Amino acid sequence: MDHDHISNLPRIILHDILSRLSEKDAARTSVLSKAWAETWSTFPILSFCDTKIVGTFPQPMKDFFRKRRLFIDYVKRTLLRFRDQVLAVKEFKLGVNSFDLHYMSKDVDLWLKLAGESGVEVLQVCLPDRADQDGEGQELCYVLPIGVLESKSLKKIELMGGIRVDPAFMNCSIKFFSLRELSLWSVLLGDEQAIEYLISRCPLLEYVTLKCCSVLNPGGAGGLLESRTCQIKSIRMRGLPKLKGVDVQGIQEVYVDAPSLENLCFCPGDFNAPCKLEFERCTNLKGLHLWSFKSTIITEKWFIELFFKFPLLESLKLDNCTMSERICISSDKLKVLMLSGCSNLKEVIIDAPNLSSGQFCGDGIGAEKPIISFLRSSSQLEVKVMMFLDHLDLCNLRGFLQNFKPLNALASLSLFIHQPFVDEFNPVVLQDSSSLPIIKLLDLRSVPKNETFFWPVVNSLLSSCCPETITLSLHSFFCSRAFIEFFYETLMGRKENDCFCSSGSAKCWWHGLKGVKVTNTRNADDNVDFKTMLDALPTWAIHDNIIFRLEL
Structure with missing residues (x-):
């Protein structure tokens, strides 16, 4: 009879096996044996999503309220068990789509507190987007407790949806030395300086992601939240010696002073407003992605200055940017190049002997088919083209393809x-x-x-x-x-x-x-x-x- 050697492996190895499976497959292992059931019950990656218990609509309100209570009790009971049994919680992931934020804010407070007491390292919270609000805008956002970031074990935090970071964070003098990654998506800030101050309190940050966040505007008028919020104007990131990656969308002016920075992605958001990006001191930059960067016309001179200032640049992606008709890109270090939505381009000359991946995306071809030439290129170079065409463009397709040299x-x-x-x-x-x-x-x-x-x-x-x-x-x-x-x-x-x-x-x-x-x-x-x-x-x-x- 064959013996089950895998079930006898140390629990830390079994947990590592579960972490490599999908959440559904990992849960299924609990029926394999008693050892696997115990492994699943102590698995330190906790993921809760209300739709798995509540289900889909329409359904009777009586059933909905009952399922909502079941979900809340299940999350609380699980976290209490981990705390009482002194079990570690490495990751706590919470996704809520069906509940009123005002109804469950105290429950979320408790869950975050219990996760922090169990040594949580990764915190991921996704709540419903903001909607209409009361006169002060208080009830429809979950206010993030300042104690969340005070957890000494927390290394990564990702917040998404109807969450508000209040100015109270600016009154905190504690430095969050454990935090390495900070990601905020569609989060509301009570003060424009709150996020900048928060970042400055995390000296060991390595990755920062800020997407579509907004700030509460005290001078706003009207009863809708949108009329009381505005786009963040600017942000500065400095004093972060470990910073490796920055991804910012929806902020008009971004200043980054981080010599260790390797990857930078920037999209200003409001296409009509002027934008500014300063990152000259990031001399170790390896990857740059500019998306809808409209306020600057990217010329041949721009490319020359770019590769001179950032000699280690290996990946360059320009998406929906304003460019001149003819450009020349010359770099011995460049390995990845993407040009997307640059419809006014007529000629691109690329001199990059180590380029291995080229991507070109566009809407239509037109009678003036762009010429894309590679003067020096790697034998491993593969060019991928994606086009959105109408039936007239098909007549120009052959000529467009033949213009690749x-x-x-x-x-x-x-x-x-x-x-x-x-x-x-x-x-x-x-x-x-x-x-x-x-x-x-x-x-x-x-x-x-x-x-x-x-x-x-x-x-x-x-x-x-x-x-x-x-x-x-x-x-x-x-x-x-x-x-x-x-x-x-x-x-x-x-x-x-x-x-x-x-x-x-x-x-x-x-x-x-x-x-x-x-x-x-x-x-x-x-x-x-x-x-x-x-x-x-x-x-x-x-x-x-x-x-x-x-x-x-």
């Missing part, structure tokens, strides 16, 4: 093709296929549903490139089964009589395919009949794809 750098192309608003769609006329770009992957994320456009779309795509692999979404909202079947029949040559090459001497390249292997993300067996495979697959599987592997 060299062509073999282009590895994958992901397309979202909009449904045409007109009844007629003039397809691309097939040209000589000898110069078509060969790419590793053509990923069709979204295609038209009207069967009238199936052939023009397929012909345009296959007349623009020769992909080694083609994927189609199985989600019926993005791709119909009729389109998948049509695409398959086209590749297998059954639609040859309808093809434009039938009247000419030059044949479409896909009619000469050596073979087509069809699989899907749920089953890699390419010996299954195509129709049988489709019948067995769900139609609303958002992450699943049909995969066509072509033998060219």
Whole structure:
């Protein structure tokens, strides 16, 4: 008889095993044996979500109130058990969606207190977003107790939703030496200086995330909370010798003075307001992500100064930024480059011998197709392109792809093709296929549903490139089964009589395919009949794809 050696492992190792499983699978281990049941009951990662007990609506109010009490009692009972048995709580995660914040604020106070008494290291609290408020704005936000951060064991805190940090934190003289990570999402600050002061009291902070936070505006008018709040104007981060990562969204002016900083992400939020970012002293910066950085036009000179000031920069991502028409990017250190939503670009010249990943995203191509050239590049370089296209853009797709120099750098192309608003769609006329770009992957994320456009779309795509692999979404909202079947029949040559090459001497390249292997993300067996495979697959599987592997 086989012995269960795993159950006899030290509890600390069993806990480590559970931490690597999903929450659902970790809970299931409790039925395996008595040892696993004890392991689960002492597992130091506690995660509570009210919807798992309350369920979904609509439901009778009587049942809702009963389930709400069950949830509150369950959380309290669990935390009391850990405290009374002197069991450690490494992580405490709380997600509340169905409860009134005013109703349960005292319960949350108690839960945080009990978690702190059990040596909690990671605290994650997600509460419902703020809504209408009373005259003072007091009842609809959970006020964070100052004692939460005083826990000497706390290393990471993440707050999200209807939570308020009051000015009382500014009266605290205690330094929170244990805190390494601070993350605030959609949190309300009672004073604009509260968060800056709080950060200054955490000298060993390594990561700071501030997203969509706001400040209570005493001069606001009206009865809605939105009219009494405003965007945070500015924030300064200094005196943080350990700071490695900063992610700020929704603050107009950001000043960072941290020589140890490695990664910085900035999005000002209000696109019409002027914004400012100062980080010149962060000379060890390795990753920079600017998102909707509109107040500065990014020019060729900007890139030269950037790489001069930050010689260690390896990753640069520019998302929806204002740029000049022609830019040159030159760096021996750069490994990752992303340009997204920079629609006015006409030419990009990249001289980066160690670049291994390039990403380009855009809305439409237009008649003036941008030229993207790589003067020096790594043999490992893979360029990924994602485009949102209408039917007219398909006519320019081939020229757009051919403007990548060299062509073999282009590895994958992901397309979202909009449904045409007109009844007629003039397809691309097939040209000589000898110069078509060969790419590793053509990923069709979204295609038209009207069967009238199936052939023009397929012909345009296959007349623009020769992909080694083609994927189609199985989600019926993005791709119909009729389109998948049509695409398959086209590749297998059954639609040859309808093809434009039938009247000419030059044949479409896909009619000469050596073979087509069809699989899907749920089953890699390419010996299954195509129709049988489709019948067995769900139609609303958002992450699943049909995969066509072509033998060219």
